Amino acid sequence: MPINYYIFLAVILFCIGVVGVLTRRNAIIIFMCIELMLNAVNLLLVAFSKAHHAVAAINAGPAGTTAGTDGQMFVFFIMVVAAAEVSVGLAIIVMMYRNTHSVDVNFLNRLKH
Amino acid sequence: MDVLLLQAVKSVATADVNSSINYLPIVLQLLVAIGIVVLMMTGTHLLGPKRKTEDKLKNFESGIDAVGNARQPMAIKYFLVAILFVLFDVEVIFFYPYAVNFRALGWEGFLAVLGFVGFFLVGFIYIIKKGALSWED
Amino acid sequence: MNVTQILFWLLSALTVFSALVVITRKNPVYSVLWLIITFISISGHYILLNAQFLAVVNVIVYAGAIMVLFLFVIMLMNLNADAEPQKNKWLQFAGVIAGGCLALVIIAALKNVDAKARIAETGSDIGLIENLGKVLFTQYVLPFEISSVLFLSAMVGAVVIGKKN
Numbered sequence: 102m103p104i105n106y107y108i109f110l111a112v113i114l115f116c117i118g119v120v121g122v123l124t125r126r127n128a129i130i131i132f133m134c135i136e137l138m139l140n141a142v143n144l145l146l147v148a149f150s151k152a153h154h155a156v157a158a159i160n161a162g163p164a165g166t167t168a169g170t171d172g173q174m175f176v177f178f179i180m181v182v183a184a185a186e187v188s189v190g191l192a193i194i195v196m197m198y199r200n201t202h203s204v205d206v207n208f209l210n211r212l213k214h
Numbered sequence: 215m216d217v218l219l220l221q222a223v224k225s226v227a228t229a230d231v232n233s234s235i236n237y238l239p240i241v242l243q244l245l246v247a248i249g250i251v252v253l254m255m256t257g258t259h260l261l262g263p264k265r266k267t268e269d270k271l272k273n274f275e276s277g278i279d280a281v282g283n284a285r286q287p288m289a290i291k292y293f294l295v296a297i298l299f300v301l302f303d304v305e306v307i308f309f310y311p312y313a314v315n316f317r318a319l320g321w322e323g324f325l326a327v328l329g330f331v332g333f334f335l336v337g338f339i340y341i342i343k344k345g346a347l348s349w350e351d
Numbered sequence: 352m353n354v355t356q357i358l359f360w361l362l363s364a365l366t367v368f369s370a371l372v373v374i375t376r377k378n379p380v381y382s383v384l385w386l387i388i389t390f391i392s393i394s395g396h397y398i399l400l401n402a403q404f405l406a407v408v409n410v411i412v413y414a415g416a417i418m419v420l421f422l423f424v425i426m427l428m429n430l431n432a433d434a435e436p437q438k439n440k441w442l443q444f445a446g447v448i449a450g451g452c453l454a455l456v457i458i459a460a461l462k463n464v465d466a467k468a469r470i471a472e473t474g475s476d477i478g479l480i481e482n483l484g485k486v487l488f489t490q491y492v493l494p495f496e497i498s499s500v501l502f503l504s505a506m507v508g509a510v511v512i513g514k515k516n
Contacts (some may be wrong), residue, residue: 102355102356102359102399104464105461105462105464106359106363107396107400108461108464109458109461110363110366110367110396112454112457112458112461113367113454113458114366114367114370115454116450116451116453116454116457117367117370117371117373117374117450118370118374119449119450119453120374120446120447120449120450120451121373121374123445123446123447123449123450124374124442124443124446124447125374127379129379129421129424129425129428130373130374130379130382132421133373133382133383133386133421134373134374136386136413136417137370137373137386137389140389140390140393140409140413143393143405143409144393144396144397147396147397147400147402147405148400150400150402150477151400151401151402154401154477167477167482167486168477169477170477170482170483170486171486173402173404173405173477173478173483174483174486174487174490174491176402176405177404177405177408177483177487178491178494178498180405180408180409180412180413181304181307181308181412181498182498182501183412183413183417184300184301184303184304184412184416184417185301185304185501185502185504185505186505187300187417187420187421188297188300188301188420188505188509189505189508189509189512191293191297191420191421191424192293192297192508192509192512192513193512194424195290195293195424195427195428195512195513196512196513198427198428204428237398290427290513292423292427293423293424293427293513294509294510294513294514296419296420296423297420297509297513298506298509298510299416300412300416300417300419300420301502301505301506301509303411303412303415303416304412304416304502305502307408307411307412308495310404310480310484311404311480311481311483311484311487311488312484312488314480314481314484315481315484315485315488318485319485319488322488323488326488326492326495326496327488329496329499330495330496330499331499332499333496333499333500333502333503334499334502334503336503337502337503337506337507338506340506340507340510341506341510344510344514345514346510346513346514
């Protein structure tokens with residue numbers, strides 16, 4: 102697989118997430134679309150890590166090179182941080198629902214006043 | 215023939231861990247799991263007799279007339295437990311790489327993990343003190 | 352077309368299709384279930400890219416824990432009556448156009464990228480849990496410890512926000 106295909110796949114996934122954020126009003130669905138965008142970026146990072154490793158393996162021989170491990174570590178930490186982010190974010194959405202009895206993001210306009 | 219017996223071909227398994235043939239058992243397992251569900255659902259749908267009387271179509275609630283909607287909002291206590299589950303689930307994820315490299319990392323790795331668990335323990339003590347996990351109010 | 356390419360196209364089609372279903376369903380429960388399928392197919396991509404540990408973490412953390420949390424919240428709020436107020440039709444149309452334009456621009460900008468390295472065909476074992484663990488506990492000890500502080504703050508935040516009075 103040329104890496105271009107992975108780039109296109111990640112871009113399409115990311116843009117689906119963007120469209121979801123722009124067209125929906127349910128805060129939970131918007132949050133899910135943000136997770137989708139995060140995953141698109143993760144996929145791209147893993148693909149680049151793999152490409153980096155493939156190039157390094159050609160230059161230095163297949164065995165012994167650990168190039169590309171960093172990219173996978175980044176993805177691991179992104180996933181871990183996303184778990185923390187989701188737990189706090191969903192707690193905030195639940196609090197919002199308790200106060201306004203709605204998850205419509207247009208209600209958040211009231212934060213301005 | 216080895217492939218059909220769910221055993222990866224030996225030469226492949228030893229030479230190349232990453233060959234996709236090694237994932238054939240997992241794929242087969244997924245297919246069997248999905249297949250059983252589909253088979254059961256379509257089987258009962260096609261084979262079962264259909265007598266659509268009003269009493270048959272009613273939800274069964276131990277013989278009493280159905281009361282209200284089945285989908286009632288849950289208590290918020292469950293939600294807090296679920297959030298804390300996610301956080302501790304991720305903590306366990308960190309243990310797998312450590313467990314695999316347990317001997318190679320030695321005391322240094324042990325101290326790192328000890329510090330990590332220490333912070334989680336502080337959080338856990340906070341949760342217990344706040345009573346976030348206590349079931350009765 | 353070898354097996355890897357066939358798997359790539361199948362998984363890509365499944366990923367994009369289920370992601371599209373996620374943003375078009377009215378009922379949030381269906382959106383969550385399709386998002387789980389999206390994540391699992393992304394895990395399949397990780398396996399194709401020799402990131403086996405990340406694939407497992409993705410299934411456990413995302414498809415297992417986070418999506419269950421989303422389902423919990425949706426059941427907590429009793430949203431399955433699809434009472435979501437719809438946005439203005441024109442606003443939705445504008446959103447789709449904007450997202451499509453973004454995708455078009457990025458793809459047009461990147462379509463001529465010279466990619467000599469054909470990936471996902473050479474095997475490597477950097478994604479195995481043993482090698483990643485070695486790197487995690489030698490080079491990335493500090494981020495590892497800091498993430499535990501982050502989790503402590505997330506715990507405190509969730510309890511403070513979520514607990515009544």
